[in-house]
Amino acid sequence: MTTAAPTERALARRQQVLDAASDAFRRRGFHAASMAEIAKLAGMSPGHIYNLFENKDEIIAAIVERDCEDVVQRIGELQQEVDVLQAMLRETDKAIDEHSQVADAALELEVLAEASRNPRLAAVMHASQALVHAKALGLIRQTLGPAAAELPDGEIEGRALLLAALFNGLTALSVRLPDQHKRIPVMAPVMRRLLQVLLAP
Amino acid sequence: MTTAAPTERALARRQQVLDAASDAFRRRGFHAASMAEIAKLAGMSPGHIYNLFENKDEIIAAIVERDCEDVVQRIGELQQEVDVLQAMLRETDKAIDEHSQVADAALELEVLAEASRNPRLAAVMHASQALVHAKALGLIRQTLGPAAAELPDGEIEGRALLLAALFNGLTALSVRLPDQHKRIPVMAPVMRRLLQVLLAP
Amino acid sequence: MTTAAPTERALARRQQVLDAASDAFRRRGFHAASMAEIAKLAGMSPGHIYNLFENKDEIIAAIVERDCEDVVQRIGELQQEVDVLQAMLRETDKAIDEHSQVADAALELEVLAEASRNPRLAAVMHASQALVHAKALGLIRQTLGPAAAELPDGEIEGRALLLAALFNGLTALSVRLPDQHKRIPVMAPVMRRLLQVLLAP
Amino acid sequence: MTTAAPTERALARRQQVLDAASDAFRRRGFHAASMAEIAKLAGMSPGHIYNLFENKDEIIAAIVERDCEDVVQRIGELQQEVDVLQAMLRETDKAIDEHSQVADAALELEVLAEASRNPRLAAVMHASQALVHAKALGLIRQTLGPAAAELPDGEIEGRALLLAALFNGLTALSVRLPDQHKRIPVMAPVMRRLLQVLLAP
DNA sequence: GATGAATGAGCCTTCATTCAT
DNA sequence: AATGAATGAAGGCTCATTCAT
Numbered sequence: 001m002t003t004a005a006p007t008e009r010a011l012a013r014r015q016q017v018l019d020a021a022s023d024a025f026r027r028r029g030f031h032a033a034s035m036a037e038i039a040k041l042a043g044m045s046p047g048h049i050y051n052l053f054e055n056k057d058e059i060i061a062a063i064v065e066r067d068c069e070d071v072v073q074r075i076g077e078l079q080q081e082v083d084v085l086q087a088m089l090r091e092t093d094k095a096i097d098e099h100s101q102v103a104d105a106a107l108e109l110e111v112l113a114e115a116s117r118n119p120r121l122a123a124v125m126h127a128s129q130a131l132v133h134a135k136a137l138g139l140i141r142q143t144l145g146p147a148a149a150e151l152p153d154g155e156i157e158g159r160a161l162l163l164a165a166l167f168n169g170l171t172a173l174s175v176r177l178p179d180q181h182k183r184i185p186v187m188a189p190v191m192r193r194l195l196q197v198l199l200a201p
Numbered sequence: 202m203t204t205a206a207p208t209e210r211a212l213a214r215r216q217q218v219l220d221a222a223s224d225a226f227r228r229r230g231f232h233a234a235s236m237a238e239i240a241k242l243a244g245m246s247p248g249h250i251y252n253l254f255e256n257k258d259e260i261i262a263a264i265v266e267r268d269c270e271d272v273v274q275r276i277g278e279l280q281q282e283v284d285v286l287q288a289m290l291r292e293t294d295k296a297i298d299e300h301s302q303v304a305d306a307a308l309e310l311e312v313l314a315e316a317s318r319n320p321r322l323a324a325v326m327h328a329s330q331a332l333v334h335a336k337a338l339g340l341i342r343q344t345l346g347p348a349a350a351e352l353p354d355g356e357i358e359g360r361a362l363l364l365a366a367l368f369n370g371l372t373a374l375s376v377r378l379p380d381q382h383k384r385i386p387v388m389a390p391v392m393r394r395l396l397q398v399l400l401a402p
Numbered sequence: 403m404t405t406a407a408p409t410e411r412a413l414a415r416r417q418q419v420l421d422a423a424s425d426a427f428r429r430r431g432f433h434a435a436s437m438a439e440i441a442k443l444a445g446m447s448p449g450h451i452y453n454l455f456e457n458k459d460e461i462i463a464a465i466v467e468r469d470c471e472d473v474v475q476r477i478g479e480l481q482q483e484v485d486v487l488q489a490m491l492r493e494t495d496k497a498i499d500e501h502s503q504v505a506d507a508a509l510e511l512e513v514l515a516e517a518s519r520n521p522r523l524a525a526v527m528h529a530s531q532a533l534v535h536a537k538a539l540g541l542i543r544q545t546l547g548p549a550a551a552e553l554p555d556g557e558i559e560g561r562a563l564l565l566a567a568l569f570n571g572l573t574a575l576s577v578r579l580p581d582q583h584k585r586i587p588v589m590a591p592v593m594r595r596l597l598q599v600l601l602a603p
Numbered sequence: 604m605t606t607a608a609p610t611e612r613a614l615a616r617r618q619q620v621l622d623a624a625s626d627a628f629r630r631r632g633f634h635a636a637s638m639a640e641i642a643k644l645a646g647m648s649p650g651h652i653y654n655l656f657e658n659k660d661e662i663i664a665a666i667v668e669r670d671c672e673d674v675v676q677r678i679g680e681l682q683q684e685v686d687v688l689q690a691m692l693r694e695t696d697k698a699i700d701e702h703s704q705v706a707d708a709a710l711e712l713e714v715l716a717e718a719s720r721n722p723r724l725a726a727v728m729h730a731s732q733a734l735v736h737a738k739a740l741g742l743i744r745q746t747l748g749p750a751a752a753e754l755p756d757g758e759i760e761g762r763a764l765l766l767a768a769l770f771n772g773l774t775a776l777s778v779r780l781p782d783q784h785k786r787i788p789v790m791a792p793v794m795r796r797l798l799q800v801l802l803a804p
Numbered sequence: 805g806a807t808g809a810a811t812g813a814g815c816c817t818t819c820a821t822t823c824a825t
Numbered sequence: 826a827a828t829g830a831a832t833g834a835a836g837g838c839t840c841a842t843t844c845a846t
Binding site for chain 4: 430431433434504507508511512514515516517518519524527528531532535556557559560561563564566567568569570571572573574575577578579580585587588589590591592593595596599600
């Protein structure tokens with residue numbers, strides 16, 4: 001039996017744990033971060049974490065869900081723009097920069113690595129990512145406007161996937177090469193051209 | 202004392218360990234694969250591995266180096282083509298497929314995650330990746346032909362980086378969404394257009 | 403402060419706990435049954451159990467006492483029979499069967515094991531068992547009738563002890579060998595002869 | 604994979620662990636005895652125990668097997684006697700005494716309790732006990748001599764079972780009542796009569 | 805070079821018990 | 826009387842690493 005109907009307090013406590021765990025995983029990795037460490041960061045006893053989460057796996061699963069919700073919301077905000085493509089081209093530098101933070105990369109890659117092996121986490125990841133993907137499809141359709149209807153089947157999906165790949169790749173690259181943020185000026189112009197291929201009619 | 206002047210036999214033994222470890226890491230993950238397991242796969246005792254490698258971390262560092270050499274060689278082979286761009290467009294499906302193997306993704310992401318916080322591994326990774334990057338620059342220059350000289354400074358580097366990001370992103374995506382190989386047909390046409398942006402004059 | 407002057411309500415609540423604990427212990431064992439589980443079965447909070455019982459040990463002590471009272475009562479009922487020996491011979495099969503329930507055996511053996519090293523529980527056990535023993539002496543005397551007076555000192559006590567041993571042994575045996583109930587037909591005739599030795603003049 | 608082919612040294616180390624564990628279980632119970640404690644008693648590190656035994660359960664299983672082998676051997680020795688029944692009647696006091704040691708009872712009951720809940724252990728117990736039972740059948744047949752052939756089917760089995768129950772019951776009783784050894788004089792004569800019922804033609 | 809027995813620190817998790825409310 | 830959130834000690838087990846042989 002899992003937490004049947006989490007009280008408001010329990011919900012807040014869960015957030016504390018998720019914040020603490022995000023921090024710990026980011027700094028030390030999923031396996032190296034101990035529950036004791038997370039508990040200390042969260043300001044509670046190790047034992048109590050198990051009143052809030054089934055086990056360590058469930059914590060990372062919850063982090064994945066929370067992070068995906070963030071991404072969905074970010075895309076939603078982007079959709080508020082009158083001209084999405086223009087907005088993206090304008091903010092390309094910032095977008096690259098945000099995807100080049102090694103500290104964030106650490107957690108993201110850790111989660112992906114774990115998900116590639118842990119079925120429970122993979123399930124959560126797939127479900128969450130499906131939402132992100134759907135939202136991305138919507139974004140691209142909106143950007144294309146009426147032209148979207150004329151495109152062959154799958155074209156939009158292909159664009160959405162490669163758009164996602166591009167930004168995910170930046171995260172990986174930020175670990176592969178040092179000081180990626182210094183390379184933003186050389187990447188940005190090329191990136192803009194790629195974005196146009198992916199988002200313009 | 203460090204491993205001083207490795208004999209030829211020692212070198213061969215090291216390869217055995219690297220093969221075994223690659224296999225074990227790929228199947229079970231870096232942390233889950235035990236030295237005992239690697240030793241068994243490598244056909245030697247756990248203790249003896251420590252005569253060949255300082256510790257577990259050094260094994261993965263060596264794997265990273267070896268894998269990067271592979272990538273460099275692959276690029277070299279590609280450069281043998283008379284028309285590199287045509288070759289890549291022709292083999293796009295295969296290339297996407299190769300970067301969509303979840304099993305390989307597992308190890309790659311794990312290594313990246315590990316490198317994002319292990320300075321020793323980060324150093325190896327950066328050195329190796331620098332070689333890959335240099336080789337990629339050469340590939341793009343060759344593809345561009347004489348047109349390369351006319352491009353603004355950094356343009357080629359930007360292309361090389363985003364090319365790398367694109368393929369790295371596919372790896373990440375293969376974990377984020379299930380059955381990525383089923384999506385190759387929708388991704389390939391879009392990918393070809395992106396490759397043209399990155400490789401055509 | 404100990405539980406001073408238990409109210410009537412408290413007494414009823416204690417019974418709820420004892421019922422719940424008996425159930426939980428029987429199904430999962432003394433150590434495996436958690437206070438949380440018992441609390442849930444008893445329909446109260448874990449914390450409240452500690453208003454009714456000093457600790458987990460006291461619960462099992464109370465169960466032992468209650469169970470011994472049951473045995474005493476059972477013997478009492480047997481004494482109502484006009485011919486006790488005949489009644490026992492008639493119901494031998496049923497008696498063996500009742501002492502061959504592995505589920506009951508589990509709790510009984512667990513309690514004995516626990517009592518063999520927990521002095522507090524040993525004390526309760528000895529006190530309760532003394533009552534059972536006394537009652538058993540009475541039963542045997544009644545069965546023997548006037549002949550009882552002629553028997554040497556200790557003869558009756560010896561019979562009572564071995565009678566108890568015999569049934570206790572069935573409980574142990576039901577764990578040692580599987581499907582003891584299938585063996586009732588072969589045990590019953592022999593058992594009847596033993597009972598006659600123990601209960602006939 | 605389990606210990607494939609235990610070396611002689613490993614076998615000796617296993618015995619050390621079994622001795623230590625027997626001691627620890629006897630004194631503190633199966634659940635309360637920690638692996639650390641056993642390791643210390645056995646003179647090795649906790650980790651190394653896991654090179655010799657799969658887990659804690661396997662230790663108790665091995666103890667059960669070893670103890671049953673002892674019982675089988677004891678019965679075998681008894682069979683060397685020219686007149687088994689006479690030998691048993693002669694040594695009744697000693698036999699009762701041996702089955703009345705609370706210290707031994709502790710381990711035995713603990714094991715039984717555990718087996719009643721743990722299927723793995725139950726399997727080992729049933730297998731071992733089957734050997735004991737078979738040996739007991741042989742003993743009784745030998746004692747009966749030619750008369751054995753004339754007895755109805757199952758008669759001998761019934762005797763063997765109740766013989767086992769009787770001694771097992773003494774063990775249980777030694778916990779239920781204090782100072783059982785003081786009661787040997789009153790039990791012995793009655794016990795002799797029971798033994799005659801069980802073993803004489 | 806090579807073995808594998810041995811170590812021991814450290815991990816996740818459980819649970820009896822307490823206490824503020 | 827009653828709750829249930831919270832504690833924290835302890836336990837079984839794993840595994841990188843060492844070292845006597």
